[in-house]
Amino acid sequence: MAPHPEKLSFADEVLLRNGCPGVVGMAAVFAGDPPDLSDVRDRVAERWGVLKRMHQVLEHPRADAPDARRGLRGTPRWTVTGPFDPDVHVLDSPAKLEDLWGHSTDRPLPAGLPPWRLYLVPGVPGGGFALSLIAQHTLIDGRSLQTLLCTLMDGTAPAQLSGRPTRLPRAGLRDVCGEIRALTAPGRALPMDEPTGACPSVAVLGLPSHLVTAARRPRADGRRASLNELLLSAVAGALRGTFGPPGQWPGEGGAVYSAVPCDLRTQENLRELGNIVTAVRVRVPVDAASPEARLRQSQLMLEDVPARAAAHAVMFSLTSAVRRMCPWATRLATGRGYRPSYMATSTTVLRWHDAPSTFYGRDFRQGIVLPPLHRPGNASFAAVKTGDALALTVVCNMRPGEARVLGEAVIAELEVLAG
Numbered sequence: 001m002a003p004h005p006e007k008l009s010f011a012d013e014v015l016l017r018n019g020c021p022g023v024v025g026m027a028a029v030f031a032g033d034p035p036d037l038s039d040v041r042d043r044v045a046e047r048w049g050v051l052k053r054m055h056q057v058l059e060h061p062r063a064d065a066p067d068a069r070r071g072l073r074g075t076p077r078w079t080v081t082g083p084f085d086p087d088v089h090v091l092d093s094p095a096k097l098e099d100l101w102g103h104s105t106d107r108p109l110p111a112g113l114p115p116w117r118l119y120l121v122p123g124v125p126g127g128g129f130a131l132s133l134i135a136q137h138t139l140i141d142g143r144s145l146q147t148l149l150c151t152l153m154d155g156t157a158p159a160q161l162s163g164r165p166t167r168l169p170r171a172g173l174r175d176v177c178g179e180i181r182a183l184t185a186p187g188r189a190l191p192m193d194e195p196t197g198a199c200p201s202v203a204v205l206g207l208p209s210h211l212v213t214a215a216r217r218p219r220a221d222g223r224r225a226s227l228n229e230l231l232l233s234a235v236a237g238a239l240r241g242t243f244g245p246p247g248q249w250p251g252e253g254g255a256v257y258s259a260v261p262c263d264l265r266t267q268e269n270l271r272e273l274g275n276i277v278t279a280v281r282v283r284v285p286v287d288a289a290s291p292e293a294r295l296r297q298s299q300l301m302l303e304d305v306p307a308r309a310a311a312h313a314v315m316f317s318l319t320s321a322v323r324r325m326c327p328w329a330t331r332l333a334t335g336r337g338y339r340p341s342y343m344a345t346s347t348t349v350l351r352w353h354d355a356p357s358t359f360y361g362r363d364f365r366q367g368i369v370l371p372p373l374h375r376p377g378n379a380s381f382a383a384v385k386t387g388d389a390l391a392l393t394v395v396c397n398m399r400p401g402e403a404r405v406l407g408e409a410v411i412a413e414l415e416v417l418a419g
Contacts, residue, residue, distance in 0.1 A: 005059060005077035008138070011275035016058075016076060016138045021108050025134040025370030026145035027097055027121065028152075030362040034122050034129035039360060041086035044118060047151045048084075053273040054148075055080045057114055058138065084114045093119040097130055097368070102202040104134050105373045105395055115139050125206070128365060137275070137372050142350060142382075143263050144273045146367065153357040153364065179311040183281060188254040189377030190344050191243050192398055198376030200396065203403035204368060205411065207383065207390035214418035225295060226302070227349045227385060230417070232258060233298040235347055235381050236286045237413030238406050240294075246287050256284040259346040260302065262309035278312040280305050284345060291416045346371060348382040371395050379406055 008016065015022055048054045056078040093100050100119060109115040115136035122129045131152065133145055140148075192198060215234075216225045225233070235258065243249060246256065259279035265272060282305070285297035350369055357364040366389040371380035373395050379402070380395040392410065394403040 005079040006056075007075065007077055009275060011141075011277065012078075012138050013075070015275060020372060020374050021106050022137040022372055023105050023108065023134060023370075024137045024140075024142065024145065024372050025101060025104070025132060026142065026149060027124075027130040027132040027368045027370075028149045028359070029124055029126075029128055029130045029365045029368065030359050031128045031365055032362040034120055035360040035362070037090070037092055037120055040118070040120055040131070041090045043152055043360075044090050045086045048148065051148075051273065052080065053140065053144075054116065055082070055084055055114055056139070057081050057112065058136075060111075088113065089116065090118045091120070093121040093132065097121050097124055097132060098202060098204045100132060101134075101204075101370045101393075102200070105202055105370065106200040106397075109134070109136055125204075126365075128362070130368075131359070134370070140273055141263075141275045141277045142261065142348065142369060143265065143277065144275075145369070146350065146352065147271050147273065149367070150357075153359055154361070179308055179315070182308070185257075186254050187257040187342050187344065188246070188249070188251065190239065190256075190379060190398065191249045191251075192377050197399075198397050199400055200373050201398075201401055201403035202370070202396075203394045203407040205392045205394070205404075205407045207392050207411065207414070209388045209390060211411070211414050211418050212390055215414045219292070219295075223299070225299065227351075227383065228260065228347070229295065229298045229302055230414070231347050231349055231381060231383055231410075232260070232282070232284065232302065233291070233295040233417070234410045234413040235345060235406075236284045236288065236294045236298065237291055237416070238409035239284065239286045239345070239379075241409050241412065242406060245289075256286050256344045257281050257342065258284045259343045260305055261346070261348050262305060262312075264309065264313055278309055279343075279346070280308045280312070281343065291413060295417060343374070344378060346374070346378075346380045346382075348380075350382070350384045352384060352386040365389065366391060369393055373397055379403070381406075381410065 057080065058076055059079045060076050095103065100121060109117065116139060117134050119132040120129065121132050124130045131149060133149060135145065212230065216230055218224045239256065260282050261277055261279050264276050264278055282301045285294045285301065288294040288297050348371055352367040366386035367384045368391040369382045369384050370393055371382040374380065374397060376397045378397055381392065383390060383392045392407060394407040396402040396406065
């Protein structure tokens with residue numbers, strides 16, 4: 001008997017209804033020649049076949065379903081129609097990694113099957129091959145992508161995940177009210193010549209480790225910049241260098257905001273699959289004139305992210321109660337948060353501090369992440385640190401080739417900070 005359909009979580013439903021393609025991805029890069037595709041399929045069937053989330057299909061309600069218009073029984077649900085087929089879900093890549101992601105980011109995966117695919121990608125930069133997992137964000141978040149790729153590594157013991165879960169402070173209703181005010185502040189989109197002419201672009205760039213190390217060096221206050229602070233600062237400089245000071249941008253003034261994802265998992269559910277994450281909205285200091293000033297402001301902006309994420313966790317618990325009484329409430333809460341004027345950028349940093357790992361004897365080298373594509377006037381930046389290797393992926397919905405322009409501008413800003 002098939003499992004009973006499950007309701008989408010609040011985070012799942014927000015991602016489903018945000019009006020974006022919602023495709024995310026992560027690649028694990030290995031040294032050497034790729035194994036046979038049949039071996040990859042065997043490993044995936046063995047390790048992921050026991051994971052319920054990987055068999056789930058999004059079931060949309062029929063238009064004529066009773067009370068669908070009132071939203072009572074008209075909400076999508078997760079259902080399992082049968083096991084996934086490795087021959088369908090595990091494939092040879094039709095293109096190089098950057099091209100594969102460029103072709104995937106603006107189109108949702110086909111309906112009717114579990115919304116994920118794993119590609120065997122030969123010929124990655126620097127040699128070797130990659131396993132690229134692409135999925136609908138509605139199904140899983142970035143931490144889940146990393147968890148899944150870790151489970152494919154050789155050996156029977158679970159792979160060690162990166163870092164520790166963030167310890168969130170306690171939050172009360174006053175914190176929630178303050179966060180609601182922060183979430184409703186008006187912002188502005190990145191400047192575009194003609195929004196109707198926007199097109200997606202993806203760029204994957206290596207970040208020289210010596211450059212990042214030098215840019216993170218302690219400043220006058222003795223404090224060493226974190227990777228999150230450094231990325232937000234470098235993005236601010238890249239936006240200013242590419243589009244000019246915000247005072248020269250067309251349209252109404254206002255702050256430029258970035259979404260900073262924050263994992264809400266604890267030690268007890270560190271390996272749980274799904275969307276157990278929030279995004280804290282912080283101001284991008286693109287109005288600061290110097291790289292050092294942008295870095296100082298970025299450090300101030302990110303200081304209270306854990307406390308604000310804790311307020312989000314309280315809001316989610318309250319929202320769950322509201323959704324039970326008013327199923328249509330989620331629809332009212334979505335849409336605005338993904339307008340480019342509300343969230344012009346997103347900045348994500350993932351750490352892969354895994355112990356030495358192999359896949360069919362091939363050494364694991366590094367991870368690379370694909371952030372989602374948002375509406376025109378938005379750019380997403382995601383960096384992954386694996387040992388000494390750092391990779392930056394930029395996804396834009398703006399002018400053709402804008403992702404590489406902004407990615408190179410981020411590196412230029414890091415060079416200035418490295419001094």
